[in-house]
Amino acid sequence: MSAPSLSDRRLLDAAVAAALLLQLIPVVAGTQGRSNTSDFDVRPGGMVHSFSQSLGEFSCTFTYAAQGGTNEQWQISVGISEDNGLFSCSIWRPQGKSYLFFTQFKAEVKGAKIEYGMAYSTAAVGGRSDIPLKDEEFQVIETAVMHKEGKFRSELSKVLIIAKMYHMEL
Numbered sequence: 001m002s003a004p005s006l007s008d009r010r011l012l013d014a015a016v017a018a019a020l021l022l023q024l025i026p027v028v029a030g031t032q033g034r035s036n037t038s039d040f041d042v043r044p045g046g047m048v049h050s051f052s053q054s055l056g057e058f059s060c061t062f063t064y065a066a067q068g069g070t071n072e073q074w075q076i077s078v079g080i081s082e083d084n085g086l087f088s089c090s091i092w093r094p095q096g097k098s099y100l101f102f103t104q105f106k107a108e109v110k111g112a113k114i115e116y117g118m119a120y121s122t123a124a125v126g127g128r129s130d131i132p133l134k135d136e137e138f139q140v141i142e143t144a145v146m147h148k149e150g151k152f153r154s155e156l157s158k159v160l161i162i163a164k165m166y167h168m169e170l
Contacts, residue, residue, distance in 0.1 A: 062091045
C-alpha cells in the first residue's frame with residue numbers, strides 16, 4: 001500500500017479539523033465566558049514580539065518577527081468547548097492576506113496538547129478560501145505550531161490550533 005498523497009492527507013486533515021470545530025460551535029455561538037477575542041497589531045521592524053490571550057487556566061501565545069510595511073491589525077481568539085475537552089486558538093489577519101515578511105513565528109498553547117494545527121499564507125475572506133502553508137514550511141509539536149528554519153517562505157496570515165485539554169493530577 002502506498003503512502004497517501006499530499007492532497008489525500010490535506011483532505012483528511014480538513015475532515016479532522018471540521019469534526020473538531022463542530023465540537024467548538026457553541027463557543028463561537030457565544031456561550032458566555034467560554035471564548036475571548038482580542039485585536040492586536042503585528043509590528044514590523046525585525047524585533048521579536050509576543051501577544052497572549054488566556055481563558056481560565058489555558059493560554060495561547062503568538063510570537064513573531066516581521067519586516068516591511070506598517071503595523072497590521074490581527075485578531076486572536078481562544079475558546080473552550082462545551083464539554084471542556086477542547087481548547088482552540090485562532091490567530092489571523094481579518095483582511096485575509098498579510099503583506100509583511102515574517103522571519104519567524106510560533107503559536108503556543110499552555111494547558112493543552114495540540115490535536116490539530118495548521119498555518120496559512122492567506123486567510124479566508126470575501127468568498128476566498130484559506131491557503132495553507134506547504135508542509136515543509138512549518139511544524140506542529142505537542143504544544144506549538146511554528147516555522148521551520150530555512151524552509152519557511154515568510155508568508156503568514158493565519159494559524160489555527162485545536163488542542164485537547166489535560167489536567168495535571170497531584
